[in-house]
Amino acid sequence: MNMPEEIGKLKQERGAVILAHNYTLPEVQDVADFVGDSLELSVRAKESGAGVIVFCGVLFMAETAKILSPDSVVLHPNPFAGCPMADMAKFEAVREYKEAHPDSLLVAYVNTSAATKTLADICCTSGNAERIIRSLPPEKRILFLPDANLGKNIMDQTGRPMELWPGYCPTHDRILPEAIQRQRREHPEAEVLVHPECRPAVTELADQALSTGGMLRQVRASTAPEFIIGTEIGIIHRMKRENPGKTFIPPIPHPVCPNMKKISLEDVLSSLQDFSPQIALPPAVMDLARQPLERMLAVTS
Numbered sequence: 001m002n003m004p005e006e007i008g009k010l011k012q013e014r015g016a017v018i019l020a021h022n023y024t025l026p027e028v029q030d031v032a033d034f035v036g037d038s039l040e041l042s043v044r045a046k047e048s049g050a051g052v053i054v055f056c057g058v059l060f061m062a063e064t065a066k067i068l069s070p071d072s073v074v075l076h077p078n079p080f081a082g083c084p085m086a087d088m089a090k091f092e093a094v095r096e097y098k099e100a101h102p103d104s105l106l107v108a109y110v111n112t113s114a115a116t117k118t119l120a121d122i123c124c125t126s127g128n129a130e131r132i133i134r135s136l137p138p139e140k141r142i143l144f145l146p147d148a149n150l151g152k153n154i155m156d157q158t159g160r161p162m163e164l165w166p167g168y169c170p171t172h173d174r175i176l177p178e179a180i181q182r183q184r185r186e187h188p189e190a191e192v193l194v195h196p197e198c199r200p201a202v203t204e205l206a207d208q209a210l211s212t213g214g215m216l217r218q219v220r221a222s223t224a225p226e227f228i229i230g231t232e233i234g235i236i237h238r239m240k241r242e243n244p245g246k247t248f249i250p251p252i253p254h255p256v257c258p259n260m261k262k263i264s265l266e267d268v269l270s271s272l273q274d275f276s277p278q279i280a281l282p283p284a285v286m287d288l289a290r291q292p293l294e295r296m297l298a299v300t301s
């Protein structure tokens with residue numbers, strides 16, 4: 001039996017579902033029951049009803065799955081797969097801000113730790129951030145954290161002023177406007193899709209700034225033969241599989257998130273064999289962190 005078959009067999013025996021983010025390794029995506037973006041994975045985790053969820057993505061995503069499905073065992077096959085941007089908004093620093101600005105609404109991108117979410121009023125993903133911001137009372141001051149690029153892009157879309165936490169995604173921030181301009185010159189037929197975690201100077205040059213789920217839908221719907229894809233390279237695996245006649249070009253040679261690549265097939269297999277590592281969070285943290293997530297899901301459902 002090869003490794004994907006072993007994983008499939010164990011998964012059946014354990015009553016597990018495997019959820020994988022669009023940026024994970026191709027072979028990990030291929031053994032998953034569902035591959036998606038943060039919002040889609042959060043909803044799947046909540047609705048799956050599975051006793052065991054194997055979460056292939058970075059730590060904050062696996063924590064979110066546990067918070068939304070507290071009765072499930074959530075396995076995170078490589079505990080070293082974290083998100084540097086989430087680590088830029090530490091609980092203590094955000095708490096200091098909140099104490100100094102008690103009237104501000106804190107909007108936390110899902111790319112935050114469970115501890116930091118306990119301080120938030122509402123969460124958002126890149127797919128629903130615009131809707132979430134538009135849903136908030138206009139007279140309220142807003143702190144958006146931790147991604148200043150996403151925050152600025154949403155400010156430009158909504159016209160709503162916000163304070164921006166000085167965080168960023170190292171993978172998306174490396175994609176510079178010059179790279180998009182060069183690719184456009186070399187591929188004049190191509191549609192340019194970028195992630196809103198890219199710098200505003202990059203999103204301005206794109207045809208659309210979309211979450212990974214939005215990009216996948218746009219690629220399916222569009223008649224363009226070529227696409228310049230300004231996000232983590234892992235998504236191109238799924239785009240090629242779903243759209244065999246189309247061409248996908250990364251704007252820079254290796255837009256890779258090293259953390260998303262840390263979960264290997266071996267890790268998935270051994271987590272199912274050993275039932276570890278499991279996400280364990282204090283019940284009080286889960287209860288508090290669930291509130292901003294539930295508010296987000298209520299706005300977007």
Ligand code: SF4
Nearest residue numbers: 058083084169171257
């Ligand atoms: S791509 Fe960026 S935001 Fe996503 S997990 Fe990696 S570092 Fe974090």
